[in-house]
Amino acid sequence: MTPTAPPRGRSSSRPAPDVTTGRPVVPSSGRLAPLGLAEVRITDGFWARRQETNRTATLAHIEHWLDREGWLANFDAAAQGGLPASRRGREFSDSEIYKLLEAMSWELGRSPDAELEARFHAIVRRVANAQEPDGYLSTMFGRPGQGARYSDLEWGHELYCQGHLMQAAVARARTGHADDLLVQVARRSADHVCETFGPDGNQGVCGHAEIEVALVELGRALDEPRYVRQAALFVERRGHGTLADIEWGRSYYQDDVPVRDATVFRGHAVRANYLAAGAVDVGVEQHDDDLLVAVARQWERTTAARTYITGGQGSHHQDEAFGEDFVLPPDRAYSETCASIGSVMVAWRLLLAEGEPRYADAIERALFNVVATSPAPDGHAFYYANTLHQRVPGETASPDVASRRAESSLRAPWFEVSCCPPNVARTFASLAAYVATVDDGGVQVHQYATGEIRASLPSGAPVHLDVLTGYPVDGRVRVRIVEAPSDRWALTLRVPSWSPTAVLSVDGRERRVPAGSVAVPDLRSGSVVELELDMTPRFVQPDDRIDAIRGCVAVQRGPEVLCLESVDLPGGRDVADLRVDASVPPREEDGRVTVRGVVVDHPARDAWPYVPADDAGRTNGRAGTAGTPAVEIDVPLVRYHDWANRGPSTMRIWMPVR
Amino acid sequence: MTPTAPPRGRSSSRPAPDVTTGRPVVPSSGRLAPLGLAEVRITDGFWARRQETNRTATLAHIEHWLDREGWLANFDAAAQGGLPASRRGREFSDSEIYKLLEAMSWELGRSPDAELEARFHAIVRRVANAQEPDGYLSTMFGRPGQGARYSDLEWGHELYCQGHLMQAAVARARTGHADDLLVQVARRSADHVCETFGPDGNQGVCGHAEIEVALVELGRALDEPRYVRQAALFVERRGHGTLADIEWGRSYYQDDVPVRDATVFRGHAVRANYLAAGAVDVGVEQHDDDLLVAVARQWERTTAARTYITGGQGSHHQDEAFGEDFVLPPDRAYSETCASIGSVMVAWRLLLAEGEPRYADAIERALFNVVATSPAPDGHAFYYANTLHQRVPGETASPDVASRRAESSLRAPWFEVSCCPPNVARTFASLAAYVATVDDGGVQVHQYATGEIRASLPSGAPVHLDVLTGYPVDGRVRVRIVEAPSDRWALTLRVPSWSPTAVLSVDGRERRVPAGSVAVPDLRSGSVVELELDMTPRFVQPDDRIDAIRGCVAVQRGPEVLCLESVDLPGGRDVADLRVDASVPPREEDGRVTVRGVVVDHPARDAWPYVPADDAGRTNGRAGTAGTPAVEIDVPLVRYHDWANRGPSTMRIWMPVR
Missing domain, CATH: 2.60.40 (Immunoglobulin-like)
Incomplete structure (x- = not known):
């Protein structure tokens, strides 16, 4: 890859604005022009099956949980004056409803369904009833007994939530319903945001980026340049330390360095990607090549030094954040599903702007190896974090309990912070637009x-x-x-x-x-x-600056990363016991990929584990040491996105070499 | 090491109870009997210098910050009815005052000082004034406008704080002042705890273990078996899930599995060690060999699979917790100073009970490589977390600001959570007792x-x-x-x-x-x-189950772990650039240890970092590839506890092998 050049050769002509083609992202200029859900249809195969499950199972699953957890009822309570006493869920729970509405909108755009349409309208009415006369919409702030509006920009997520409302409206407007109630609600919200945060208004930004990308797209969809200008204001204001310093630093919400001065994505991985997507949109609409090039360069370094082989991003559990360059531990990978969805948003916008196929490579990688990994085959359970190395078999999640944990269990039906399931749903519903x-x-x-x-x-x-x-x-x-x-x-x-x-x-x-x-x-x-x-399965090895996987290889076949699961090992062996023979290429037979390796016996876990280097062969229980016959075996690998579908097991993508 | 056998050969006779010898831990039986500060004096050398700095600089430094942050004034406000309006600090800030009192008590026991004695009494009076008539003592709970007593056992730290009060009283009682006001206050607190949490009382446990070890020792010091029995109740009650389930699971506060059924230390590393120390004490006092053996076995596995080469413990930043076995990333090591102090407490108790030298080995390792690493040479700044690999030079901490962060800066004067500085102070003050x-x-x-x-x-x-x-x-x-x-x-x-x-x-x-x-x-x-x-510096290599440092070596000289700092590399090179030649043993000349290695040129950070294994030599920028002449150099290492004393730099203990 060469350093990113300024975007060249913009198409001079564009199709007339079309509100029925179902395009999620419609830049006014750029190297390539998108096609929408009415123009591209996926009819069979890997993604068609996932889209079908999403439509027939996941949408109802999400609606069920939003109802059950009381997050939908918050809107009724708001309309009826019952807040804050009866409010349930976190500060950002409103956004999950909006992401469901966005998913439903795209699905209805793909193919009508009267029953789904009725459910959609019923939710929209409940949302609309909660909107304040001046357009503000939040069930968390602004009423007696609640925090004042925008009194907690760091954590309040009010602009974030309204951003997702706008994204849902974009989906509705772009699928032939530009005058729908949802679009009216979002328009009033956007007007309110522009009035409140305009050039002479509140000079703050939201702790979680999202309003930027949403305002640009709503502005494009409704032909309201004011919304785009407001998004530009938000992008420019960030990075000047207006948000409070916190334990993890202002980089957590990218308020440490102005977007156009930054050199890499950092901090909370979802926030970082959403902000970058909005910055590309602003750069395109304002013909601001400097901004566009800055984000593209950040994307290059982030891809090269802060991205897992799966396309996953974020190696800190603590702050759901990027680590420093090359801090990519597989066993502590956070790799949040939403971060990869955000990375698809960024790469898609850069692809439209610049046309380089490496952006499409990145989209493919994240879709097959993170976004497809999150949902269970039945569409009723999800991974929030997507580890690359499971050391201890995860707990089976109860189908009846919202998980407190983003990690450590198998796919769970819902989470106390449940951003990922509806994010997957809206992505699958609009997937054809990225083809x-x-x-x-x-x-x-x-x-x-x-x-x-x-x-x-x-x-x-x-x-x-x-x-x-x-x-x-x-x-x-x-x-x-x-x-x-x-x-x-x-x-x-x-x-x-x-x-x-x-x-x-x-x-x-x-x-x-x-x-x-x-x-x-x-x-x-x-x-x-x-x-x-060429779909030959191949060993892949990492840049040797990635300390955590030194001496390991992974196997990739086509766009799919494979992994080793303990259920496929003989005699109750663990994935920690295999040492791969990297001189024997992976073999594929009858659709099954195997690698050759030896199983090693490790000593009991009771010895101080650091020994003089010269004593290592004698004391360290390595493969081939005396008394440990090295038994060669061929072990099957599975596609990473299919892992943990056969019950609890240990798993690893990166396997130590013999 | 062999599995731990039940303790044998307890001394049948013991010296008569002596309240002037300054022994922090005085079991009623065990293989070995401790000596105190009046019996063992360190007069020169490594630890004598640290003790002197602790006495002459750190004690006053801590007192200054406790005053400045208002944590001391909380006691005055409590006495004057000014709480909660004027309260400052976290739930556990009271404990920092108590740890300072403990450190002062040991120092006064080592060597009288009228001025220090006067400061000590002044603080004790302020503490005593805040005690409630029934013995309860907390500036955080129980008053109008505050949470009810023991209404938040998960996070309230009331028993934890009172435990540290008791530890301070033990130090005072054991240094010739058994009738001191501090001892009276602690006795009333202990009586209150026994009344409240006795066999028929509140059946809860504190979210942060500490009361257990404190009650046993106060019981021993004051000859109050009731306190020991109460500690036993607390130990037995834990592990039955009475504390709330949280995002990180009940293992965070060791409430997932009863102490005697657990197989390894887990969850929050300080909590785990403090609890284990209390469990050993209870096991000894109640002649409960099963409990003692259970903890000793947990210690074995924890030492073998969950401890850094420095003796540091805890690899999760998120929950300051142990990772699974062999999750020991050097760059994300948390290795909290307090966790290593806790590990010294555990190992010392096991050493007294069983007499095995491996416990003394562990104490030495943690003292030289974690506890000695925390304080700056002037005793005015501290590490809270002790990483083994610094990838980006840390920020210089302001000497005038309490750090919000446990990490990412150089040693800081104080922290918003400032458990470590006074914990180091009380440990250094009583260090001779571990000799x-x-x-x-x-x-x-x-x-x-x-x-x-x-x-x-x-x-x-x-x-x-x-x-x-x-x-x-x-x-x-x-x-x-x-x-x-x-x-x-x-x-x-x-x-x-x-x-x-x-x-x-x-x-x-x-x-x-x-x-x-x-x-x-x-x-x-x-x-x-x-x-x-034999103090020859030696390469050490890790058990190959520790994935994060595969292919690396460290250098140890005597009890001290060494490290590479970027300030010692030529031409602005980074510690990431060195590949060590492990076939050339480390050399020592004039007190300076060097290793031989090559400096490698890495490509710019803009290429996808995972490449087909067979292409690696060509594309991956490894040492010795075409166009990258491998320059051999000898680089000096420094003692890990001395690192970051020459300004910001990158650092690593584990160095990749050429």
């Missing part, structure tokens, strides 16, 4: 899934593609040109960085293509393009 | 420092030894028998486990002795025993 883009030169396919792309180029020329693939089990992606644009165009396919080589076939003519992207020009209707990616 | 013991067979010297031992064997026979040593700079320890007991006896010297060989010389006759301990029988007055320990 492809257009520009003056044609169509770009970034993510591979069976489905259909029906769109128009900026020139207005229609294009229709069918995609057929067994991805990521199979590395072959087949694109049939159903309708080609009449003018010159190209189909551009991403060649993921993990595929050292790929074979492109155009109407049967094959050639090898390198990682990056490949453009196929002037395809006609009826043409077929096939891309065959 | 030597007696039993029916003679005298045992466990820790080496220049000084004098004047005591009586259980038979009443007097013994007087002079110890002369330059330890730990020099490994030679010379013991002169000034007065030998008239009956048969032996002088037993510990041979530390880090000394693979040692030479013992008795009146000039030399022989080699193995690690463990060596008994020299029937020495006469005028005899001289010399022990020469």
